[in-house]
Amino acid sequence: xxxxxxxxxxxxxxxxxxxxxxxxxxxxxxxxxxxxxxxxxxxxxxxxxxxxxxxxxxxxxxxxxxxxxxxxxxxxxxxxxxxxxxxxxxxxxxxxxxxxxxxxxxxxxxxxxxxxxxxxxxxxxxxxxxxxxxxxxxxxxxxxxxxxxxxxxxxxxxxxxxxxxxxxxxxxxxxxxxxxxxxxxxxxxxxxxxxxxxxxxxxxxxxxxxxxxxxxxxxxxxxxxxxxxxxxxxxxxxxxxxxxxxxxxxxxxxxxxxxxxxxxxxxxxxxxxxxxxxxxxxxxxxxxxxxxxxxxxxxxxxxxxxxxxxxxxxxxxxxxxxxxxxxxxxxxxxxxxxxxxxxxxxxxxxxxxxxxxxxxxxxxxxxxxxxxxxxxxxxxxxxxxxxxxxxxxxxxx
Numbered sequence: 001x002x003x004x005x006x007x008x009x010x011x012x013x014x015x016x017x018x019x020x021x022x023x024x025x026x027x028x029x030x031x032x033x034x035x036x037x038x039x040x041x042x043x044x045x046x047x048x049x050x051x052x053x054x055x056x057x058x059x060x061x062x063x064x065x066x067x068x069x070x071x072x073x074x075x076x077x078x079x080x081x082x083x084x085x086x087x088x089x090x091x092x093x094x095x096x097x098x099x100x101x102x103x104x105x106x107x108x109x110x111x112x113x114x115x116x117x118x119x120x121x122x123x124x125x126x127x128x129x130x131x132x133x134x135x136x137x138x139x140x141x142x143x144x145x146x147x148x149x150x151x152x153x154x155x156x157x158x159x160x161x162x163x164x165x166x167x168x169x170x171x172x173x174x175x176x177x178x179x180x181x182x183x184x185x186x187x188x189x190x191x192x193x194x195x196x197x198x199x200x201x202x203x204x205x206x207x208x209x210x211x212x213x214x215x216x217x218x219x220x221x222x223x224x225x226x227x228x229x230x231x232x233x234x235x236x237x238x239x240x241x242x243x244x245x246x247x248x249x250x251x252x253x254x255x256x257x258x259x260x261x262x263x264x265x266x267x268x269x270x271x272x273x274x275x276x277x278x279x280x281x282x283x284x285x286x287x288x289x290x291x292x293x294x295x296x297x298x299x300x301x302x303x304x305x306x307x308x309x310x311x312x313x314x315x316x317x318x319x320x321x322x323x324x325x326x327x328x329x330x331x332x333x334x335x336x337x338x339x340x341x342x343x344x345x346x347x348x349x350x351x352x353x354x355x356x357x358x359x360x361x362x363x364x365x366x367x368x369x370x371x372x373x374x375x376x377x378x379x380x381x382x383x384x385x386x387x388x389x390x391x392x393x394x395x396x397x
Contacts, residue, residue, distance in 0.1 A: 068128045075117065148357035148366055151322070151385040154312050156355065156368035158324060159383030161308050162335075166275060167376035169299050170258050173277040176204065176214070177295040178255065178285035185216050185225050186281050186293035194225045198236075201227030212269050212298040216281070219293050221246055235268050240296070249278035249294045255287035262379060263301050263334045273334075275299040305335035312385070321391045329380035348382065363388045 176182060185197035194216075201214040205227040213232055216225035221241025229236055240246050248259035261276040278296045282289030309324040326335035331348050333341045348367055349358055357366040366385045370378035 068125070144359065144364065147364055147387065151364065151366035151387055152355055152357050152368055154314070155366050155383035155385045157383070158308055158312055159326065159368060159370045159381055160373070162305065162326060162381070163370050163373045163376060163378050165304065165308075166299070167373040169275065169277045169297065170260065170376050172208070173258055173279045173295060173297045174255060176297070177279040177281050180285065182216055182281055182295060183285045183292075186218050187283065189218060189224055197225035198227065198229060201225060210300055210304055212266075212272055212274055212300045214298070215296040217246060217294045217296060219250070219291070232269055238268060245276045245278040245296060246294050249280050249296075250291050252280050252291070255280070255282055255289070260379065262328050266298060269298060273301045275301050301334075309335045309337050318387070321388055323386040325384040325386070327382040327384055331382070334381075346384065348384065362390045
């Protein structure tokens with residue numbers, strides 16, 4: 001009996017270590033949550049890493065709950081055994097009469113200590129379970145917020161990269177529209193000057209490989225020179241006066257202005273999707289010169305856009321569960337890490353927001369509207385990240 005009494009946790013020396021460690025871990029989690037609420041949406045990289053990469057808050061909460069239940073269960077079991085032993089000891093002390101009086105006192109003390117620890121264990125279990133449930137709820141909310149913020153930033157980065165790229169295209173078209181060979185081709189459009197303009201465009205295309213073709217168009221809308229007549233033999237001689245990009249470019253007020261069209265498959269370029277930029281070719285190449293024609297340049301959209309969406313900065317686990325898209329102003333998918341989505345309309349539930357995220361079933365949809373870049377205002381496009389943490393599970397099933 002004395003050996004059993006010696007193994008009992010002593011209230012004189014404080015609570016058992018299991019209680020203390022569990023309480024400390026719970027306090028740390030609650031402190032993380034308090035910091036998050038005080039800091040608002042600005043979360044430090046370390047905390048973001050904890051929540052985003054390993055789901056540590058949720059995992060820790062579940063681990064604490066499991067460990068605490070196990071440890072308290074063990075303590076309760078020992079205390080139940082001790083109470084039985086104490087009861088048996090009192091019975092034996094009663095049978096022994098006066099000679100068992102001292103032993104009865106020890107047995108009563110064992111019962112009192114056991115009952116006290118049982119009460120503490122029961123209360124602690126109830127409190128831990130209540131707080132653990134709250135922590136799990138808070139952790140899930142924190143995780144969604146941090147995931148939403150991170151993937152919204154990625155969506156913004158994707159659309160910013162493409163806009164910076166397209167800004168350069170707007171610079172190219174305004175610059176090349178002042179090239180002397182291009183200007184002379186529409187000023188004095190004889191066969192020699194048209195051929196030389198085509199050679200000049202071909203030279204540009206050898207260096208600027210992101211373009212499908214470059215066209216010089218006269219004021220009536222006829223294509224009089226192109227950079228790749230061998231690849232696209234049907235271009236020269238075609239009339240594009242009805243194209244919106246041609247009309248808008250010819251109507252620009254000065255050489256600083258340009259026209260741009262949304263992504264579209266161009267039948268004269270073998271139905272390749274192109275981003276079209278155009279600028280007026282002006283008399284003597286001067287900024288305020290009279291418009292004499294239009295230079296149209298056709299950005300090879302598919303490979304460039306695909307490289308941007310595929311290059312979004314995820315870790316391997318995130319990448320396997322994410323879909324990245326670019327949407328035009330009409331929410332038509334113009335680039336997608338899942339090629340079967342191209343051309344379809346994506347119903348973005350943004351509620352007039354230009355940036356944000358929302359949950360849709362198991363998925364988290366994060367989006368950001370183009371802010372433009374320098375003098376390029378953009379076309380109202382959106383970068384979108386669709387994150388589905390259950391995606392691999394669904395694929396496997």
